[in-house]
Amino acid sequence: MTTRERVLVIGATQGTGLHIVRRLLRDGYAVRVLAREPARAGAVLDSEVEIVRGDVTQANTLAAAMPGVDHVVLTAGVTHRPAGERLVRATVYDGTMHTLEAARNAGLPGQFLYMSALGTTRGSWLGFLLNRIKGNALKWRRLAAEEIRGSSLSYTIIRAGILTNAPAGQRAIEISQNEYPMAPRYRVSRADVAEVFVQALRHPRTRNTSFDVVSTPGQPSRDWTALFAGLVPD
Numbered sequence: 091m092t093t094r095e096r097v098l099v100i101g102a103t104q105g106t107g108l109h110i111v112r113r114l115l116r117d118g119y120a121v122r123v124l125a126r127e128p129a130r131a132g133a134v135l136d137s138e139v140e141i142v143r144g145d146v147t148q149a150n151t152l153a154a155a156m157p158g159v160d161h162v163v164l165t166a167g168v169t170h171r172p173a174g175e176r177l178v179r180a181t182v183y184d185g186t187m188h189t190l191e192a193a194r195n196a197g198l199p200g201q202f203l204y205m206s207a208l209g210t211t212r213g214s215w216l217g218f219l220l221n222r223i224k225g226n227a228l229k230w231r232r233l234a235a236e237e238i239r240g241s242s243l244s245y246t247i248i249r250a251g252i253l254t255n256a257p258a259g260q261r262a263i264e265i266s267q268n269e270y271p272m273a274p275r276y277r278v279s280r281a282d283v284a285e286v287f288v289q290a291l292r293h294p295r296t297r298n299t300s301f302d303v304v305s306t307p308g309q310p311s312r313d314w315t316a317l318f319a320g321l322v323p324d
């Protein structure tokens with residue numbers, strides 16, 4: 091990086107988003123986080139991180155987070171359980187629309203990176219069950235991804251397998267456009283997904299692509315050019 095790029099991360103108080111923030115800081119990015127409860131976010135985030143109060147379900151809270159931002163990473167998902175379809179839609183679909191609109195209005199110069207899930211593009215019994223239990227979360231994620239693809243922004247949509255808390259770099263990962271279904275055999279650690287996000291920022295091959303990321307047998311590789319080599323734009 092020649093200049094210090096600023097990344098806005100939404101969904102950074104825990105899980106994959108929190109891993110992404112830590113990885114970005116390690117690489118020298120300036121990081122801004124949009125959080126519903128800044129005090130709680132401040133307790134888990136490095137003091138270097140700028141925190142802006144906001145909520146993706148409330149469109150008018152997003153503009154203040156955008157000035158000076160080069161890239162947006164959106165990993166927000168419903169954390170309250172049980173959650174009805176209304177909250178799922180408001181967070182996953184409306185929240186993406188609001189974030190896209192704010193990014194577009196601010197003239198986002200860089201990437202819009204979005205965390206999605208396997209099973210949004212192909213059905214399975216587990217996906218069916220998940221949609222039933224979790225307010226059609228996969229359906230709303232699929233529709234959100236379609237909005238991103240149809241936007242004028244440069245984007246990357248990362249469809250993760252079932253998330254685990256294993257440390258980064260312990261398993262090999264596969265990056266593909268196979269559109270795997272949601273199934274117990276397709277897993278990946280949050281820390282590995284975070285690494286994929288950070289690498290995607292650097293690799294032009296990921297521009298305007300949607301792809302799956304899952305753990306796979308074999309030796310972990312850090313050759314990101316090779317890992318992304320097979321990607322084709324949507």
Ligand SMILES: NC(=O)c1ccc[n+]([C@@H]2O[C@H](COP(=O)([O-])OP(=O)(O)OC[C@H]3O[C@@H](n4cnc5c(N)ncnc54)[C@H](OP(=O)(O)O)[C@@H]3O)[C@@H](O)[C@H]2O)c1
Pocket residue numbers: 100101102103104105106107124125126127144145146147165166167168169181185205206207208249250251252253280
């Ligand atoms: N579980 C899986 O196997 C799986 C697989 C693929 C993809 N995903 C998706 O991947 C993403 C990351 O999952 P994860 O388990 O690592 O993290 P997570 O525990 O689901 O964390 C979600 C984050 O979103 C934030 N958030 C929720 N509602 C928000 C709102 N209205 N405005 C702003 N921020 C909001 C939460 O902040 P608060 O602290 O304020 O709640 C939290 O930081 C999620 O979107 C999840 O649905 C999950």
